[in-house]
Amino acid sequence: MGGFQTITYSVAGGIAYVALNRPHVLNAYNVEMRDELYQALEAVRDDNEVSIGVLRGEGRAFCVGADLTEFGTAPSQIVARDVRWERDIWGMFLSISKPLIASIHGYCLGSGVEIALLCDIRIASDDTVFGMPEVSLGMIPAAGGTQTLPRTIGISRALEMLLVRNRFGASEALGLGLVTRVVERGGLVAETEATARRFVSMNRGAVRAVKAAVWQGADLPLDSALDLETRLALRSMATREN
Amino acid sequence: MDTTYKTLAWDFRPPIVSITQNRPRVSNRVNLLMAMELRHLFQHLHEDECGARVAIITGRGRAFSVGREPISFGKGASRSHTSSEWLELHRAASTLAGAGMPVIAALNGDAIDHGLELALACDLRISARGVALGSTDLSQGIVPWDGGTQRLPRLVGKTLALEMLLTVRLLDAEEAHRVGLVNAVVEPDALARSSEKMALEIASGAPIATRYARETVLKGMDMTLEQGLRLEADLSILLQSTADRAEGLRSFLERREPEFRGE
Known part of the structure; x- marks a missing residue:
């Protein structure tokens, strides 16, 4: 897949690499990036050669958040709300049954954090700076962050990150549970690839079943979640035998 | 504002309300009067529209x-109340959780015990080094009833919550x-400064967005x-109608501090 302006997309060894590619603005997320990211994620979802997706950023940053120069261009709140659900890019992330890894470096701010939170695994290089500046700009996160953040790091830490607008580094992010692993900058690519490769060698149906059980089960009462787990496990066994 | 209380000291230096539980001789044990005075104070702050943005307790x-x-x-007044009404009157933690501003x-x-439940009902907690937190209610045959059994596992997970309780x-x-x-966690002599700094950082955010x-x-x-994503989308789009959001964007693009008016 080619012809993208704001991202790059490539597949190698069952791993799809989606790189945010507006390095001159530290990969600030804009409307064009949304549309191209949507297409790339469709490819991750639909391409049978792909077992796992990796999100990363070109240049000095993962993503510094939304491109604010484009904000305020929506004609009305009514239209903005229609647009939000017409092309539901964040729902697209959540609809992908394959695992997603966020490989984070440099700056990871605002919707950059939110993109990472829509992935299953977050690996950061030790030079990463994290932060959620939305409230200090008169907004709230709108890429799922108000929901994914407390579900990932807990309510109190999430409120602190959203309301007390301090930036912090990778080791603190690790302590908060915002990322699962921190490596030296020079080792980020290799660590990300090694992690992705482990998934490629696993039974694909089983990996998907575990991802579905964890994400969907989190929204269910325990009894229903255990039923879901049973259904997914049985289906996975049946397809393995065939 | 001249509202004074027996069990609480408080002052309002805009935009921060500082509340001090003021029964040091009994280690600030919650009693009926304290629960009622706390409720009264937040009701007063709400009705007064004084611009209180953050509370510290x-x-x-x-x-x-x-x-x-x-x-x-x-005994006494409790003769006219059922047990559940009596507990309701003592719910100080619920008052903090429903305060309408970050606490x-x-x-x-x-x-x-009840002191832990008060802390759990707040949005954020800063602790002086050396402080102990926990609940001994069960050893006295009491079930925590001001949110402890619900808020503790939501904060620290089920396993640790069960172990603690x-x-x-x-x-x-x-x-x-x-x-x-x-x-x-901060040194005891830095607690007031650290919590005030945190409160001011919160108050520097746009009021409606906060x-x-x-x-x-x-x-x-x-x-x-x-459902949560739906709520987030609706509220974030509703914020597009605020002057503060426009100011936030302008200030970012002009590389200056924003001036929010809560509009």
């Missing part, structure tokens, strides 16, 4: 609060920080992810 003396005074049913617990000393295990401030029960961020997180955690 702490304790005078060596403890934050080590529990509650024993409630004796069947920071500045743990100057131990937060035990069932085995009456107290955590020190450092461990409480590691498990997410407190947001920061309220909505809190609402989406707190309400969203009781919803499915999909």
Whole structure:
């Protein structure tokens, strides 16, 4: 897949690499990036050669958040709300049954954090700076962050990150549970690839079943979640035998 | 504002309300009057529209609060109340949780039993080094009833919550920080400064966006992810109608500090 302006997309060894590619603005997320990211994620979802997706950023940053120069261009709140659900890019992330890894470096701010939170695994290089500046700009996160953040790091830490607008580094992010692993900058690519490769060698149906059980089960009462787990496990066994 | 209380000291230096539990001789145990005065204070702040944006609650003396005074049913005023009405009157933690503004617990000393429940009901907790947190209610045959059994597992997870409640295990401030029960641990003499700094940082955010961020997180955690995302989208788009959002964007593009008016 080619012809993208704001991202790059490539597949190698069952791993799809989606790189945010507006390095001159530290990969600030804009409307064009949304549309191209949507297409790339469709490819991750639909391409049978792909077992796992990796999100990363070109240049000095993962993503510094939304491109604010484009904000305020929506004609009305009514239209903005229609647009939000017409092309539901964040729902697209959540609809992908394959695992997603966020490989984070440099700056990871605002919707950059939110993109990472829509992935299953977050690996950061030790030079990463994290932060959620939305409230200090008169907004709230709108890429799922108000929901994914407390579900990932807990309510109190999430409120602190959203309301007390301090930036912090990778080791603190690790302590908060915002990322699962921190490596030296020079080792980020290799660590990300090694992690992705482990998934490629696993039974694909089983990996998907575990991802579905964890994400969907989190929204269910325990009894229903255990039923879901049973259904997914049985289906996975049946397809393995065939 | 000249509202004075027996069990609480408080002052309002815009935009921060500082509340001090003021029963140091009994380690700030919660009693009926304190619960009622706390409720009255927040009602007053709400009705007064004085511009209070953040509240800090702490304790005078060596403890934050080590529990509650024993409630004796069947005596005095309690004759006219059922047990559940009586508990309702004592719910100080519920008052903090429903305060309508972010509340920071500045743990100057131990937060035990009802004191822990007060701390749990706040949005953020800063603790002085050396403080102990926990619930001994069960060893006295009491079930926590001001939110402890619900808010503790939501903050630290089921396993640790059960261990703390069932085995009456107290955590020190450092461990409480590691498990997410407190947001920061500071030296005792830095507590007031640190909590005020945190409050000012919160107050520097856009007022309506602050309220909505809190609402989406707190309400969203009781919803499915999909419902929570709907709430987030609606509130974030509603914020597009505020002057503060336009000011936030302008200030960012002009590389200056924003001036929010809460509009």
